[in-house]
Amino acid sequence: MKMRSELRLAGLLLFAVLASESVWADSMAVPAVALREESAGKYVLEAQMVPVLVPGARPPLAPDRCSVSDASRVAKDGGVQLSFTIDCGDAPLRPDDVLVLPWSVDGIQMTATWSDGQVKRALFGREQIGVVIRLDRILERDESLADLAVEHGLFGWRHAMSGSNHWIFAFALVLAVMGSARRAFGALGGWLTGHAVALVLSDVGVSGLPLAPSEALVAGAAALFVAAAVRGSVSTPAFATVAVLLGSFHGLAMAGDLNQSGLSSSRSVPALFLTNSGIDLGNVLLVTAALVLFNVGRAFLERYRAYVSAFLGTASMFLLFATMTEGLTAAKASAGAGFMEMDALVRSDPVSAAPTIAVPPRQIDASGQLMSPFMSYLIVEPYQVRHEVLVDLKSALEWITFDVDAQDQIPVDRQTAVTDELARLIAERSPIHIDGARARVASMIGEFVALGANGALARGTPVPEPLSTAIVGVTLVYETASIAESVWLDWGLFSAAGSAVPLTVTDPLAVEASELSPSASRYEWSNRLGDFELPKIEAITATRPEWPFASLGLAVLALVTFSLGRGRSLAPFCLVAAYGFYPFVRVEATVPWIGEARIDREASTEVLERLLTNVYRCFDIHNEDAIYDRLALTVTGEQLLAVYLESRRALELENRGGARVRIDEVVVREVRSVKQVENGGYAIDAVWTVGGSVNHFGHLHFRQNRYDATITIVPVEGTWKIRSMELLQETREL
Missing domain, CATH: 1.20.5 (Single alpha-helices involved in coiled-coils or other helix-helix interfaces)
Incomplete structure (x- = not known):
């Protein structure tokens, strides 16, 4: 019973993704794109596109340090393969980099192959400026502590040394204390104390602040110090209070800035400490320089203190308003299109709406009929091999028992018998061998289909089919334990004329066009996927807090x-x-009154993403017992069995003949809040996207949905599990 309750909750989650056919409508203008790292700093980006999209495929927009070549074009498999070379020299692409494809497409399916053997896949949708590829989704960040120290320590140092606000602050502080080193460094000690307070607050989950207002506060503090210099005295407690508050706000602002870098929760606290330490060292140097200058020119400064104060005060107020204006401008830009430079480039040559792509020309002739009596599609995926065949029924009459003399159309009550007979015929006369042994058909489906802009679609309601135009789609599914090492297809259905049968072979990394003929009736596929990794489902450890x-x-x-x-x-x-x-x-350590595990907003993003991915990956396989075992790692709780059954029904509707929706990617976009609940659990208010694909009769259909929900997770025997989900909103993005 426990296993079934876990399956019921998973069914609810999957149902939320797949139950609405209108939401998961096809998006055809989504080409496959490959990014390959050739050597350190050098990359090749390749895209297979239909000819109608090629004129609008301009070179990608890369970071300023990288150069991009013009496209080379090669005709391939009825389309055009575009290749671009991206050369970043001695500064390779980083997870915080962005590439933009200013193309007339709804999105892309990206496969990235890195020099260390890692292969990552992700679906990227179209934004106002084009398809935006955020590399942190396909390039893992793996920094040592030394790398972290250099990167963030230098960042903090440069922030202090290059910011006019910090220079004005240092000189205003020294003027206010009249060159007293003890009081000046005492104020910096207050700033350091504020940074320490910000570090602790950030560690316990307090949200970061915007950077621009905090920099404006630095300028404002400089103005206060100038006012104190004009008065001729200022109390030490006032200095300490201003310095501590200023350091706290500034430290939280740096925390907010670092939150955008994609660092893991275990790295974010050291990164903030190192950044703030770099700023503190910069401030010490600036104050030291100001003290030296003050003491060298003490007589001049004491005599003309009013004029110097007026100059510094004016500069402080100017920087205050300039920084605030800059912050407001940046906020408006962020709320709008973003990437202003790239947006301007795109506006100079507007990208038209993506065209609707018709069925590939090799599939049908000018009259809308199949190019061949049989068209074969072999799909090799993790945990299954599918053989899909489109059949021109009138050309297959020599092999089936349908009486054509009596009628010129197939009535509805005879259609199931015809499609079932065709499915059995293809399974028997065109067997599949997997890893050297003849494979057993796990499921077979035959349906009358119509060819349209979205590929081969099964008719929702059966109608009498004219024999002259009737097309049957047959899907044969063969289950595998993981991914096959070799697959053989022996085609045994050739007409008397001996015409060849077109064959399209698709595996996780490539699409290949081939042909079967009486003299070459066998196609052999061998696993050349290299370091391709099967989707993994692993327990998510609920680590004890440090x-x-x-x-x-x-x-x-x-x-x-x-x-x-x-x-x-x-x-x-x-x-x-x-x-x-x-x-x-x-x-x-475990503190009894706090619970066995603790999670913050940053860590919850990773945990939730992995948990949701686990749930969707459970349905990559078909064996129900195996699904139970997989779900036990991720889900707990009680839900109605009817929800699971309904989700499976909705999923089969999406199959279009057995081609199950494969979830390619789950990305948590935002975690708005994390609240502790009973039993050591947490209620996470989050937004995530789910990208999936279906390869069906030669067409790859992509879809992406956005979900807004509250998910409750609990620690069970040292691992995180999903206990419940309250879906608030569902939106189709692609």
């Missing part, structure tokens, strides 16, 4: 020594050490 016990101990020691009045000089050193240890020295 606690900064060393930092807590040092903070308590500082508080005790300061309170007792003994060894007060030790307290600042303890606090600095606590701050330095905080991101790096942590111990995994």
